[in-house]
Amino acid sequence: MVDLVKLIINGKEVEAPVGSTILQAAEMAGVEIPRLCYDKDLSPLGACRLCVVEVKGNRLLPAACVTPVYQGMEVDTDSPAVVEARKTILELLIANHPLDCLTCEKAGACKLQDYCYRYGVKESPFAGEKHDYAIDDSNPFIVRDLNKCILCGACVRACEELTGADNLSYLNRGFHRKATTAGDVDYIDSDCVFCGQCVAVCPTGALTEKSMVGQGRRWDIERVRTTCPFCGTGCNFDLAVKDGKVIGVLSNPDAPVNQRSLCVKGRFGWDFIYNENRLTTPxxxxxxxxxxxxxxxxxxxxxxxxxxxxxxxxxxxxxxxxxxxxxxxxxxxxxxxxxxxxxxxxxxxxxxx
Amino acid sequence: MTNPISDIDNEVELMFLIGTNPTEAHPIIGYKMRQAARRGAKLVVCDPRHIDLVDEADYWLRLKPGTDIPLLNGLMHIIIKEGLEDKKFIEERTENYEELKAIVETYTPDRVSELTGISVDDLYAVARLYATTDKAMIFYTLGITEHICGTRNVMSCANLAMLTGHLGRPGAGVCPQRGQNNVQGACDMGALPNVYAGYQAVGVDAVREKHEKAWGVSLPSKVGLKIPEMFAAAHEGKVKAMYILGENPVLTDPDANHIRGALEKLEFLVVHELFLSETAAYADVILPAASFAECDGTFTNTERRVQRVRKAIEPIPGQANWQTICQMFNVMGYPVSYNSPKEIWDEMASLTPSMAGINYERIEKENSLQWPCPSLDHPGTPVLHVGKFTRGLGLFQPSEHIPPGEMPDDEYPFLLSTGRILQHYNVTTPYSKGISSIWDKEMSELNPVDAEKLGVVTGDQVKVTSRRGEAITQIKVTDRVLPGVIWMSFHYTATPTNALTSHHLDPITGTGEYKVCAVKLEKV
Structure with a gap:
C-alpha cells in the first residue's frame, strides 16, 4: 500500500501518495497547473517557474513541479499572486522571443503561445537585447531556431534520459545561456543520432520537423495513428496528414512500446512513400x-x-x-x-x- | 520474445546481450537498455564488435566470431561446477539435463578461453553474475541465428536460461528481437511452408480438415519448400512460377548470384513491389504495391503485440495490397469477397486458437494485445512459459562447438561479418531522400592495423572478393572491429554485400551464414 497524505488544493480536500509533487497531486485531482519545463517522461527541473503556486504559510511561490506535498498542505493554484507571477514570467520569456507567431511552424501547438493567450500577455514591458542566433538548417530532418528557445531544457533531458545520446547540454551563463550541442556546432556536425526526441518534447518553435515547414498549420493537420514499418520493435506514431498527403511523423504519447521515442528511420524515413520511383501501374x-x-x-x-x-x-x-x-x-x-x-x-x- | 519490452523499463536487473546491436537495429529497445543500465541494471555485451552499448556495459565479452556455443557452454560449465544452477527449476520444469551436463563438462574455462578469446576471469564473473541475478534477461538477434549453427546457438541460449530458472516470470526470459516490422506476424499468419496461422502444422489431419472445411477445397499435407529450397528447386527446374510480395532476395539473401540464376530460370514471375527492385527486374509481371501509409491492417511486433496499421492516404497505385491479392484469388477462379482487412483478420482468428480473442474492436479499445489470446475475455499474454512450457517440459538440447562453414585462409585472409546500421532499414530507407542524402554509401569498418597494411584511410575504396562474388566499398577505419575482420552493411545497391556472403546455411532453418565468411581486400 502506498501511504497517502491529505492536502487541500483550491479549497478542495484531495489525497496523493507520499512523495508526490504538488503538480502531480493537482493532476490527480483534475487541476491543471500551467507548465513549460515539466514533462512527465523527464526528470523534474523547476526551471521555467510557470507552475508556481501559493502555499499557505510559505511567503514564496514554490514551483509545483519540484515541491513535494505534505499532510495538511493548503495550495492555491490560481490565486491573484500566482496569476500575477505567471504573467510576469511570460513577459520575461517573451521579452527575448521573436513573436513571429504569424509564420511560426509551431503556432497552434506552442505552449508559450497557449499560455500567453490564457493570461492575456501580448507584449513584454521588458525591453532589452534579443538573441540573433543563426538558424541551424544543416540537416534534412530538424530545424533548430534557438531564438525561440525558452531554456526549458526538455531537449537536453530527452537526449540524455530517453535516448542516452548525451548530445545536448547547456553552454554559457545568463543571457548567453543556450541549450546546444557539444562545441555548439550544427546538428549535422555533432554526434546527433537524429532520433528527434528533442523535437517531440520542445514546447515552442525552437525545434521543428523540417518536412512540415510551410506544409500546413497545426490545427489543419489530421493525425493518423499507425505502427512503424521498419524494425520489429513495433513503435507507434501519428502520420501527420494534410490534404491527403503525409507531411511528417509526430510522436503519440499513448504508444504502448515507445511512448514518444522514435529513431531516425521511424521519425524521418517515411518519405520513401513519395519517392518518384514508386511504381504506380502494373x-x-x-x-x-x-x-x-x-x-x-x-x-x-x-x-x-x-x-x-x-x-x-x-x-x-x-x-x-x-x-x-x-x-x-x-x-x-x-x-x-x-x-x-x-x-x-x-x-x-x-x-x- | 518470451517477455515484454516493458520489462526493460520496469523489471530487469541484468541484461545479457549476445549477437545483438540494439541501439542500431532496434533503437528504441537499445535506448531503453541504455537507460536501464544507467539506472543500475547490470549489462553484459557479448559481441566481437565494439557496439555502442559496450560503453554502458559491466562486461564486454569480445568473443571471436562464430564461438557462441563454446561461450554459452563455458558459462554453463562454471554455473554447474559452482552449484549455481536452479535445481528446483531443472527438476520440475525440464528434461534431458544429464545430456547437457555431460556436454558442457568438457567446456572448461581454459578451453573456452582458448576458443573464444575471452579471459577466464570474465567467464567466471559473468557466469556467476547471470546465475545469481534474480531478474536476468537474455537478448539476441541475428548475431546468434545467422550462423551455420544458428539453431544450436538459439538452443544454447535457451539452455542457459533454463539451467538457471530464468524463464516464465517478469524480468527474465529469452528475448530474440525480431528483425522486420512484421516478421513475427508473417510467421504467425502461416506464411511458412509447414504451418497454417498460429503454428498449426499442415501435416496434422484435424488442422488441415478444419481449413479445408473453411476454405472449401482439399489442401496439401506435404510440407512445402523453404526459401533457399525454392531457389534451389527453381535452379533444378522444379519450381516454374513464383509470386514475390515485398521482398528483394537479390539484395538481401546470401549468395546473390545463385538467387539471380534461379529467378532467370523461372517460366513466370510475378513481383508485387513498391519499387522496381533488383528482384522485380526479373519479373514477367510487376504489380505496384501500396505502402504502410496506404493500407489498413495489423503488424505484430517482436513481443507478440498485435497493433493497428491505419490508412492515412489513398493508395498511390490505386488499390491496397489486400485488394490486389484478392483479385488474384478471383481471376484464378476462387472468388473471395472480403470488404476490408478486418474481415480477413476475423477469418484468420476464427481458424487460429491462439489469436481467437483478438479483433479490431479490442485493439481499438485496448491499444494493442499480445498473443496467445485464446478468448475474447482473455487479457493477452505478456510473459510466456509461466508455470509450464508449450511442450510441457523444457527440453535441454545441448550442442558441441560447430565452427563456421568458411573461415579465412591464405587466399581469402579476412573475415567478413555483416549487419544493419542505425540509419538504414534493409533496402527501403535508401528511397528516403532525407536519409539517403546523408548516409548515401556503404562505409565498411576495418581495423586501423589492417588499414595501414592495405594503405587505406577512411573514405578510400577497396574491392572485396569472396569465392562467390565481389563488391566495391568505401572504408571506415575504426577499432570497432577486430584486426582481420571487415564489417559491412547490406543496404546499398552500389555495394551488394550479399554477392559476397556465404552459401553455408543452417541445416535446420536454411538461414544463411551472413555473419561469417572469408574474403580478400584490394585497394582500388
Whole structure:
C-alpha cells in the first residue's frame, strides 16, 4: 500500500501518495497547473517557474513541479499572486522571443503561445537585447531556431534520459545561456543520432520537423495513428496528414512500446512513400522491356500463366514468397492463396534469411 | 520474445546481450537498455564488435566470431561446477539435463578461453553474475541465428536460461528481437511452408480438415519448400512460377548470384513491389504495391503485440495490397469477397486458437494485445512459459562447438561479418531522400592495423572478393572491429554485400551464414 497524505488544493480536500509533487497531486485531482519545463517522461527541473503556486504559510511561490506535498498542505493554484507571477514570467520569456507567431511552424501547438493567450500577455514591458542566433538548417530532418528557445531544457533531458545520446547540454551563463550541442556546432556536425526526441518534447518553435515547414498549420493537420514499418520493435506514431498527403511523423504519447521515442528511420524515413520511383501501374515485360499495363491485363496474364503452369507441372511448381514487411492480413492471404488456390505449401518469407 | 519490452523499463536487473546491436537495429529497445543500465541494471555485451552499448556495459565479452556455443557452454560449465544452477527449476520444469551436463563438462574455462578469446576471469564473473541475478534477461538477434549453427546457438541460449530458472516470470526470459516490422506476424499468419496461422502444422489431419472445411477445397499435407529450397528447386527446374510480395532476395539473401540464376530460370514471375527492385527486374509481371501509409491492417511486433496499421492516404497505385491479392484469388477462379482487412483478420482468428480473442474492436479499445489470446475475455499474454512450457517440459538440447562453414585462409585472409546500421532499414530507407542524402554509401569498418597494411584511410575504396562474388566499398577505419575482420552493411545497391556472403546455411532453418565468411581486400 502506498501511504497517502491529505492536502487541500483550491479549497478542495484531495489525497496523493507520499512523495508526490504538488503538480502531480493537482493532476490527480483534475487541476491543471500551467507548465513549460515539466514533462512527465523527464526528470523534474523547476526551471521555467510557470507552475508556481501559493502555499499557505510559505511567503514564496514554490514551483509545483519540484515541491513535494505534505499532510495538511493548503495550495492555491490560481490565486491573484500566482496569476500575477505567471504573467510576469511570460513577459520575461517573451521579452527575448521573436513573436513571429504569424509564420511560426509551431503556432497552434506552442505552449508559450497557449499560455500567453490564457493570461492575456501580448507584449513584454521588458525591453532589452534579443538573441540573433543563426538558424541551424544543416540537416534534412530538424530545424533548430534557438531564438525561440525558452531554456526549458526538455531537449537536453530527452537526449540524455530517453535516448542516452548525451548530445545536448547547456553552454554559457545568463543571457548567453543556450541549450546546444557539444562545441555548439550544427546538428549535422555533432554526434546527433537524429532520433528527434528533442523535437517531440520542445514546447515552442525552437525545434521543428523540417518536412512540415510551410506544409500546413497545426490545427489543419489530421493525425493518423499507425505502427512503424521498419524494425520489429513495433513503435507507434501519428502520420501527420494534410490534404491527403503525409507531411511528417509526430510522436503519440499513448504508444504502448515507445511512448514518444522514435529513431531516425521511424521519425524521418517515411518519405520513401513519395519517392518518384514508386511504381504506380502494373508492368508487363514484353521483349525484355517493362511496359505499363492495366490491372485487368496484368491479372489476365497472371491467371493464364499460373493456370497453365499448375496444369502442366503440378501445384508444387508454384512457390510464393510473402513479406515480413507487409501486414498480417496480406500475409494470411498469401498463405491462403498458395494453399487453397495453387494447392501447394510452398509459401515462405524471410523469417530465416 | 518470451517477455515484454516493458520489462526493460520496469523489471530487469541484468541484461545479457549476445549477437545483438540494439541501439542500431532496434533503437528504441537499445535506448531503453541504455537507460536501464544507467539506472543500475547490470549489462553484459557479448559481441566481437565494439557496439555502442559496450560503453554502458559491466562486461564486454569480445568473443571471436562464430564461438557462441563454446561461450554459452563455458558459462554453463562454471554455473554447474559452482552449484549455481536452479535445481528446483531443472527438476520440475525440464528434461534431458544429464545430456547437457555431460556436454558442457568438457567446456572448461581454459578451453573456452582458448576458443573464444575471452579471459577466464570474465567467464567466471559473468557466469556467476547471470546465475545469481534474480531478474536476468537474455537478448539476441541475428548475431546468434545467422550462423551455420544458428539453431544450436538459439538452443544454447535457451539452455542457459533454463539451467538457471530464468524463464516464465517478469524480468527474465529469452528475448530474440525480431528483425522486420512484421516478421513475427508473417510467421504467425502461416506464411511458412509447414504451418497454417498460429503454428498449426499442415501435416496434422484435424488442422488441415478444419481449413479445408473453411476454405472449401482439399489442401496439401506435404510440407512445402523453404526459401533457399525454392531457389534451389527453381535452379533444378522444379519450381516454374513464383509470386514475390515485398521482398528483394537479390539484395538481401546470401549468395546473390545463385538467387539471380534461379529467378532467370523461372517460366513466370510475378513481383508485387513498391519499387522496381533488383528482384522485380526479373519479373514477367510487376504489380505496384501500396505502402504502410496506404493500407489498413495489423503488424505484430517482436513481443507478440498485435497493433493497428491505419490508412492515412489513398493508395498511390490505386488499390491496397489486400485488394490486389484478392483479385488474384478471383481471376484464378476462387472468388473471395472480403470488404476490408478486418474481415480477413476475423477469418484468420476464427481458424487460429491462439489469436481467437483478438479483433479490431479490442485493439481499438485496448491499444494493442499480445498473443496467445485464446478468448475474447482473455487479457493477452505478456510473459510466456509461466508455470509450464508449450511442450510441457523444457527440453535441454545441448550442442558441441560447430565452427563456421568458411573461415579465412591464405587466399581469402579476412573475415567478413555483416549487419544493419542505425540509419538504414534493409533496402527501403535508401528511397528516403532525407536519409539517403546523408548516409548515401556503404562505409565498411576495418581495423586501423589492417588499414595501414592495405594503405587505406577512411573514405578510400577497396574491392572485396569472396569465392562467390565481389563488391566495391568505401572504408571506415575504426577499432570497432577486430584486426582481420571487415564489417559491412547490406543496404546499398552500389555495394551488394550479399554477392559476397556465404552459401553455408543452417541445416535446420536454411538461414544463411551472413555473419561469417572469408574474403580478400584490394585497394582500388
Amino acid at each position: 508492368l508487363i515485360k514484353k521483349n525484355g522491356q517493362f511496359e505499363p499495363a492495366s490491372w485487368d491485363e496484368a491479372f489476365s496474364l497472371i491467371a493464364e500463366r499460373f493456370k497453365e503452369i499448375k496444369e502442366k507441372y503440378g501445384p508444387d511448381s508454384f512457390a510464393a514468397l510473402s513479406s515480413a514487411r507487409c501486414t498480417n492480413e496480406e500475409n494470411f492471404l498469401v498463405s491462403k492463396f498458395s494453399r487453397a488456390v495453387m494447392g501447394t505449401n510452398n509459401v515462405d518469407h524471410c523469417a530465416r534469411t
